[in-house]
């Protein structure tokens with residue numbers, strides 16, 4: 313029903329266990345896509361701590377697990393901030409699979425939590441560079457391929473509840489995720505004539521590796537125990553629980569499907585009702 317059989321999907325930042333990227337790649341595979349697990353695959357200096365990025369071993373393990381479900385999987389090391397790296401990823405996918413149909417811009421940095429008065433310019437830059445510049449570069453080069461193929465396509469950008477509301481200690485992240493929505497709206501207009509839809513998903517909290525790190529950080533910052541912090545968060549969510557990776561994966565698969573063919577330029581909350589605008 314989703315019409316995704318045989319489609320080729322790139323999911324950036326999908327090389328971590330328990331991440332949203334892994335969940336979206338898994339589900340797109342279950343819907344019949346060939347999937348590209350793209351991630352940094354290495355660590356680089358203090359601003360990319362090992363708890364924040366996928367190592368090569370983790371990336372290959374995630375790919376193997378998805379392959380074991382019967383999906384055709386390719387892995388690519390790609391630093392989304394680097395245009396040459398993004399171009400090389402697009403070329404490698406086209407060479408292996410013969411084209412591209414879906415891009416999920418999921419790579420993101422959400423672990424640099426600082427008050428604005430404490431944040432260094434380098435920290436600001438790394439968040440904006442991965443979350444926005446990276447999205448721009450991947451979109452630019454995949455969109456060129458989609459236009460050349462003349463068979464339409466789908467781009468799904470992972471924004472956040474932080475794309476619609478402010479959060480303390482997260483001004484760079486929140487600025488980038490608001491930027492994702494503006495980018496999505498503009499590119500949707502540009503690519504509409506090519507039958508390429510461009511939408512954003514705005515998840516609330518999901519306890520991925522990043523999410524667990526954020527829970528730890530915010531409970532300490534607020535002087536709460538982990539359980540008190542989670543109970544306060546849950547009480548704000550009408551559906552009574554934080555998000556799960558598969559909640560986001562289902563929304564992503566739907567946006568990529570034939571069913572969502574007339575939906576573009578949207579910033580869709582997947583937040584159990586916590587975010588409503």
Ligand SMILES: NC(=O)c1ccc[n+]([C@@H]2O[C@H](COP(=O)([O-])OP(=O)(O)OC[C@H]3O[C@@H](n4cnc5c(N)ncnc54)[C@H](O)[C@@H]3O)[C@@H](O)[C@H]2O)c1
Nearest residue numbers: 325331332352365366391392419420472517518520522523
């Ligand atoms: N977990 C949440 O609560 C939540 C909520 C809203 C939005 N999000 C967004 O969802 C996306 C995935 O988050 P997650 O929770 O799975 O976090 P995560 O940290 O597990 O995933 C982020 C991925 O991005 C990759 N990455 C970082 N820098 C990169 C670079 N330069 N090039 C390529 N890949 C790079 C990391 O290696 C990692 O695999 C992010 O964009 C995040 O901002 C997460």
